Amino acid sequence: MRKIALVFPGQGSQYSGMGKFLYENYPIAKKTFEEANIALGYDLTSLCFEGPDTELQKTEFTQPAILTCSIAAYRVYMQEFNISPHFMAGHSLGEITALTASGAIPFSAAVQIVSKRGHFMQEAAAVGIGTMSAVSRINPFDVERICNEVSTEKQFVTISNYNTPDQTVIAGHVGGVEAAERKLVELGADIIRLKVSAPFHCSLMNTAAFNLEQELMKMEYSDPEIPVIANHNALPYIGGSRIVQALTTQMTEPIKWNDTMQFLKNQGINIVVEVGPGTVLRNMMKRTLSDIQSFSFDKEEDWRELKNLLSSGQLVHPCFISRCLAIAVCTRNRNWNQDEYQRGVIEPYRRIQTMLAEIEQIEQTPTLEQKQAALDMLRLVFETKMTSIEEQQERFEQLFEETNSRDQFPDFQVNTLKQMIT
Missing domain, CATH: 3.40.366.10 (Malonyl-Coenzyme A Acyl Carrier Protein, domain 2)
Incomplete structure (x- = not known):
């Protein structure tokens, strides 16, 4: 439908x-x-x-x-x-x-x-007081952390747009935005200063x-x-x-x-x-x-x-691998250890993202082995982000229901949750 x-x-x-x-x-x-x-x-x-x-x-x-x-x-x-x-x-x-x-x-x-x-x-904001910048190739949790680190009462910066998993927009006083830009570039971010007349969606x-x-x-x-x-x-x-x-x-x-x-x-x-x-x-x-x-x-x-x-009436059916990626992104993070986040979230996510791109390029149907790899990635992301058992169970239910894939993984959910509890 x-x-x-x-x-x-x-x-x-x-x-x-x-x-x-x-x-x-x-x-x-x-x-x-x-x-x-x-x-x-x-x-x-x-x-x-x-x-x-x-x-x-x-x-x-x-x-x-x-x-x-x-x-x-x-x-x-x-x-x-x-x-x-x-x-x-x-x-x-x-x-x-x-x-x-x-x-x-x-x-x-x-x-x-x-x-x-x-x-x-x-x-609301006099010309030249505030500005905005688009930040790409870095997760929003790092952007939020940097904004908090550099902000002062007189020169603050904050996230104004959570656009995509790897693109946010920051806004605030010019000095605050510039300070955040410098630190974000050091982390590998791409920065584009936006041509706007005022810093939108912030306290200014x-x-x-x-x-x-x-x-x-x-x-x-x-x-x-x-x-x-x-x-x-x-x-x-x-x-x-x-x-x-x-x-x-x-x-x-x-x-x-x-x-x-x-x-x-x-x-x-x-x-x-x-x-x-x-x-x-x-x-x-x-x-x-x-x-x-x-x-x-x-x-x-x-x-x-x-x-x-x-x-x-033709429609694309939900893709198991893309749903794993989407759930991984929208699950809240509770782990602010940068090294653990890099190993347990960013690196496995990018591996599965690359795998999906290769599958789509040759118009291939994902194999069970490839789906299992995406599922393993999702388990690791949950563990790294310190997702509660209850939320994990809800997310797995959501994944299997939306992709109609319960029969392909009959024991995964129960065994995984038992292992986590014990």
Whole structure:
């Protein structure tokens, strides 16, 4: 059975010309842009299609532009495919887009909210005080540890985005971010300083969060018609009454996107469609959970492939090895010994990750021996991360159930747990 999730991009996905194809070919998309123009009181359509980039990059214009393009794409998706998703999620700004698409926030109100949100975020931190950097090729536990080590009251740095198992974003005062960058590079991290106008999703946004909360409290909200995953806890909203609190919290707390992807996987989602400009979320999903089929509605080739897939009913079945990797990543770590973590988590994880890549390259079905190697890796990760017996049992149950592989390992679970207890 196909289970679809739609995900909506955040700031950074914008580009001059976005949404123009939909505008010119679908009346419902054109109507969406016209609604935004009226709600905002300026020509957002021309800004999206023609720029200039200097204006499109300004946060107070970027956010309504991305939301409008994403809602236009969503309306075209529903018109063309008429298949409601099981879940929706959005990255940062995209969470508001998801709530809009789900019917919880009226579109005209949403574009006004995000315009003000962008203005508040820009005002909250004076230019040059804060910054953000993307950190790759290092696990988030090490990034968190380094941030804690170098932070001071006047020059702090923290994780603002947990994007993938090996990519996080840090934010804070310039001095704090630079200090963290130096130590992270020594550990082998790749660092890219982001071109942002303010440090988002950290305590430097406290004033912006307060101002946004005052605006949000002026509105009434409906319960989402489709479950929407919140950024701050990677769990579905429980009714519209939680919207103000969740969107306010999101301003100063990290985006838990990796946990969101894992949640969708655990719910049996097997198709994810990024609806809006760009391919950032599709690419993160492909790298993190390769057994989920991921598409970008902004790419013509993806659109054609998705249409063929939905008409044929063909789906990729959950891969045992990729599920072992996913569970290893999303299990909480309680062991801060760097040497033990390297030997018991990072090295075995990378071996199995390489093995899976080789299997996928030759389009081979994993053998029982290869599955056993992945299972052994997962056992070692649990032991190294000091995972409780109860959680291990729950994780193994989850693995065997989702991959329909109980019969292949009839004695593994009982024998393993007995050995651990004794």
